[in-house]
Amino acid sequence: MESPCCPSCKRAVSTRPENPFFPFCSDRCRAVDLGRWLGGEYRIAQRTPDEDEDGEAPAPEEALH
Ligand SMILES: [Zn+2]
Structure with missing residues (x-):
């Protein structure tokens, strides 16, 4: 029965x-x-x-509420 190999270094792994x-x-x-x-x-x-910055900016008026 063959053991699987490590995908990174190709050695047998348990x-x-x-x-x-x-x-x-x-x-x-x-x-x-x-x-x-x-x-x-x-x-x-x-x-x-x-x-990101070109997206909708929060309305300044809303922040002042
Ligand atoms: Zn390895």
Whole structure:
């Protein structure tokens, strides 16, 4: 029976009960993979500051109520 491989370093990993980091072999490999994934995701999802500030500004009159 083949053991699964760590997606990050391709080494054999043990499965869940004994390996809390499954499917990764270690916390480090999990962080590496997560960082890679988030890095790409953030670049796409990042909003431009302009877009936020050009949105509806709260009416000054309402704030004075
Ligand atoms: Zn690994």
